[in-house]
Amino acid sequence: MIEHFLSLLFIVGLMLVAVPPITYLERKVLGHMQQRSGPMVVGPHGVLQPIADAIKLIFKEDVIPRGADKLLFVFAPSFSVFAALLAASVVPIGFINAVPMKSGLLFVMAMSAISIYAFFLAGYSSNDKYSFLAGMRAAAQVLGYELPMGFALMAVVILFGSFDFNEIVKWQQTHGWGIFYQPIAFVIFLIMMVAEVCRPPFDLPEGESELVGGFHTEYSGMRFAAFFFGEYINIIVLSLVVSLLFFGGWSGPLADKHPVLGVLYHLLKAGFFIFLTFWLRATFPRYRFDQMLNIMWKIFLPLSILNIFIAAVEALFVG
Amino acid sequence: MSLLKKATFTDLLKGMKITLKTMFKPTVTVHYPFEKVPPRKRFRGIHALKLNPDGSYRCEACYLCAEMCPSNVIDMEMTEGKDGKKELVDFTVDLTRCLFCGLCVEACPRDAIVMTDIYEFSQYSIDKLILHKEDLLELGRYYQKRQRERK
DSSP: HHHHHHHHHHHHHHHHHHHHHHHHHHHHHHHHTTTOOOOOOSSGGGHHHHHHHHHHHHOOOOOTTTTOOHHHHHHHHHHHHHHHHHHHHOOOOOTBBSSTTTTTTHHHHHHHTTTTTHHHHHHHHTTOHHHHHHHHHHHHHHHHHHHHHHHHHHHHHHHOOOSHHHHHHHHHHOOOOHHHHHHHHHHHHHHHHHHHTHHHHHHSSOHHHHHGEEEEEOOOOHHHHHHHHHHHHHHHHHHHHHHHHHSSSTTTTTTOOHHHHHHHHHHHHHHHHHHHHHHHHHOOOOOHHHHHHHHIIIIHHHHHHHHHHHHHHHHTTOO | OHHHHHTTHHHHHHHHHHHHHTTTTTOOOOOOOSOOOOOOTTOOOOOEEBHHHHHHHOOOOOOOOHHHHTOOOOEEEEEOOTTTTTEEEEEETTTTTOOOOHHHHOTTTTSSSOOOOOOOOOOGGGGEEEEEEEHHHHHHHHHHHHHHHHH
């Protein structure tokens, strides 16, 4: 019991502590990819920039616009963090497993799916047309990506025969990494993951150039920061999940004998996917709304359904 | 062929390769308040009044620069000096209106009014943006020092 509690503390702590450095790294990576140098002034090479940002956001005036639905307006940003942390709590990192759950994968999917409510409620309650449009976009986007993502995961689950993360990693330790069996599911899941966390090129709900600021137009101070906390925690969680499903999670050389090494492997693998989201952001322009729905519904949905049959055949031979 | 290209994300990966390569290139940023780009030789910054070697100003108060100015920046006051020459009492340049076109410099027959390479002259108070005779002569000394340095 104590063990679970400590793991939970560790995971929640990790998620909350990891967000500021990730925002810093994102700005650095983004800058260097555009031949800029990113934050440079606060501290050596700008390492203290996240702290300066936090101080600024805490001391900012908290504005609730006239005509806004106060309850939902206050509730929406906390919902974003809350859903993301709930998802984080069931994901095992190496031997650190806070809530061992038979249907962990399902729970993560459910929690990251309802985190879109935060965007929608924010847009709905702000009493602002741009926020509202962004909320509508978020709601339409969730219909776009959730189906291919679900089908891609279904293929993976058919192959591994379990929703339990520990079982999935065990399967991969005996049979080899999941990406060798399910490359299509991997690609689909990766793209849908980017859409899920509303990162470029699928950042339609927060398209600054089109919708002022998107769903967070009317937010300021810590409420504004809470949305980004939720978003970045979601990125971390989904990166952990990707490396669990397709890259063997904490399996690796010497990981059996030294469990700490396994944690390190897992975090490194997840770190690559976090870097990948920065990389995509620096490279691609935003998709137009109809383009996004087109590729989701017309390409990835049929492809992911087809992929289930491939997974079934593989499961017959391998499983 | 194009279908194969799309299916393998060739174009997208090409773009990602470029951004990854760029990441390891040196940055081109000039960290402005700490580093500055030196202004070009003919840069038109704020005005200055040149001085003779003996320390007297070269301006003869002919009003040509004030006439030439499209935005009415320059104004001067003068009296008759002891030797019958025009003498400046005050020479004001209103930087809040100036558009730095350099017509006053071109108009000046004595090469008295010039433009320095100073481009950082923001002030908290608007009065400080109106330069008077003493300020301009001080800037003139700076300008002549800069010119000597450049040679």
